[in-house]
Amino acid sequence: MRALDPEHPAEPRPDAGRPAGTGADTCPPGDLANELRIAVMRTSRRLRIEASGDILSPGQYSVLVGLSSGPRTLGQLAAREGVQAPSMTRIVKALEDKGLATRAGHPDDARQVLLSISDVGAATLERARRERTAWLSRRVDELPAADRAVLERAAKLLQGMSAR
Amino acid sequence: MRALDPEHPAEPRPDAGRPAGTGADTCPPGDLANELRIAVMRTSRRLRIEASGDILSPGQYSVLVGLSSGPRTLGQLAAREGVQAPSMTRIVKALEDKGLATRAGHPDDARQVLLSISDVGAATLERARRERTAWLSRRVDELPAADRAVLERAAKLLQGMSAR
DNA sequence: TATTGTTATACTCTATAACTATA
């Protein structure tokens, strides 16, 4: 089994040291960024922990996501993942061995290699995605509608802020 | 330098395939969980990337956070981080070598070891925290007040959902 | 000569197993 993620397992409680009963709706800007960082990192850690039992390693999952929108060369995948070519060679080899991706020569440039997701790969990706969302779905369902609306707007904001 | 985080580098755009102009304030529950997962994972990836150049490895940072609220035994730290004792031995050794943590025998049980954060360690942790929050602070500052309020409420919700 | 991808090798961080010291 994969090791637990060492990132931010237990940040200090956010309200420590803040005077209680201050019904203010806003906190200082620096505090917001810090609390948001804690919230995001803590949630991402739980998401990864709860997703344990994967068939896919994080790298394999991520590459499969990249391939789900169309064939890519090994170099494109490496650049997109931010890893070096030898690392991508390894990841792709693992995906091929599991039958989740297929390899073909590039029609125009014989040096390059074109990787595609297989049907089994697409199905595996879908299952992995569902597994990774299951824990969060349960938690979200427990919330009142007003809170869900807040999270929906926040999700859009975060996605916009983090887009590259 | 440490490798880039392989987690979710480029999830598919959230609105793909959704009819535009649907001014609905809510989306199906499953969709919310999925969008929230994408938002959280993408943001956490950016946070880690932007925090590159650390003096502290993720594990060392995390242990230092644990020590910042008081001395802990090696076993306590290992349990809190979700790693085995030998791994914690290594992390603690690295912190000691850098002068960020100190070791002492347990007063009641000579088998145990008590780790404490040093003054240098506390200062280093503060600096690391600021670095890790800097990117997010800039992004948050660009937002209108209403959006910041949404994120503030969302941060509290996420922290509550992810608490253990 | 430059570029794409592979192989060889090393480093980091993790785990399990075996061991020492103490309870």
Next chain:
DNA sequence: TATAGTTATAGAGTATAACAATA
């Protein structure tokens, strides 16, 4: 005999360097 921590060793996953094939 059980527990806290260390040491030894192995398994992922990453990187850089050197190489082969092609442009």
